[in-house]
Amino acid sequence: MRISILGAGNMGRAIFNHLYQRREFELALIDPKIDKIWKSLGKSGKVKPPLLFRDLLHYTQNLNQQNTILVLAVKPNQLLPLHKEIKVSKNLSFANFVIVSVVAGISLSTLRKIFKTKNIIRAMPNTPVTIGQGMTGLYFPKNISPQNKDSVLKIFELLGKTLIVNSEKKLHSITALSGSGPAYFFNFYEALLSTSKELGLSKKEILLLVKQTAIGATAMFCEAKEPINILRENVTSKGGTTEIALETLDKYEFAKGVLQAVLNAKERSINLGSELNSEIQENTQK
Structure with missing residues (x-):
């Protein structure tokens, strides 16, 4: 072929x-x-x-x-x-x-x-x-x-x-979800990596921690039979560290931000496509 x-x-x-x-x-x-x-x-x-x-x-x-x-x-x-x-x-x-x-x-x-x-x-x-x-x-x-x-x-x-x-x-x-998606994950990883100073960790230490956590969590997500909310709940003990961390993300409307980001990316894809298609079709008719 x-x-x-x-x-x-x-x-x-x-x-x-x-x-x-x-x-x-x-x-x-x-x-x-x-x-x-x-x-x-x-x-x-x-x-x-x-x-x-x-x-x-x-x-x-x-x-x-x-x-x-x-x-x-x-x-x-x-x-x-x-x-x-x-x-x-x-x-x-x-x-x-x-x-x-x-x-x-x-x-x-x-x-x-x-x-x-x-x-x-x-x-x-x-x-x-x-x-x-x-x-x-x-x-x-x-x-x-x-x-x-x-x-x-x-x-x-x-x-x-x-x-x-x-x-x-x-x-x-x-385009909005998987096309742009890798950048969303990289952006989250960047945010975690940026906490090294406050956590008292070296760049080498935090890089290992973030990389392997991402690999492990992704593997569990891909292999698990349970829905993802159960996976999240299994890590979240009542009154524990994960609970307070997730409550903080909710306070800053993390999920709403992700939703709006994906919707904005879709809208941008539609608008850019419309502009480009109009320009190209106009020129192909000349």
Whole structure:
């Protein structure tokens, strides 16, 4: 199976890095700065290097048009230049491609106008795909064949867990929860790490304590049959230290803050998507 990744930014590289060691894929990487990027990746010569290209035209001129999964991993503001590149080239056809867009907020209708094909799937992965522990939301329109659906699922299941949604609009919720989610956890860990001075702990000591507590709590959450409120209650003794700590979080409306943060992220996703889609569709009609 050939998998081509257009755009070697953070997410493009994350997907590429995890697929690179697998022999069943023929990988291609497409980016204007491809030479610099490949050098910076510093890959071992023991593994067959991917096919490297600076742009789509260079890519299509040098490869036969076999069935290909093209992962679109460019930034949203790169879509207009990409559309111009496609428009001026008569040789660029995506008839034999299944395009998987990981570009946040850009709708199927906009992508179809750019690429002139309906074989487009939307995916919303998060950064833990780098270590094979990602969470990816996927929306497959009805025209996607079962074979192509299975091929795309196979890729993202190698990168972690997947969730198929029945509405494209749900991708805004996935963006707000799991797409941005790692940053929420990192922010909480940062808050715990910042208590080292007040607790009389060294940076090394508190780093170990926070890391292993996060690992242990997450493992219990993932493996336990009990609901999470029972796990919390099992740690919380009446009149004890955990109880006073949780009461303090409640005093500062911790849960309400989390809810509002996620809702604001969803709203921002909708608004950014609307602005970008309008701008791109307006320009694709010119």
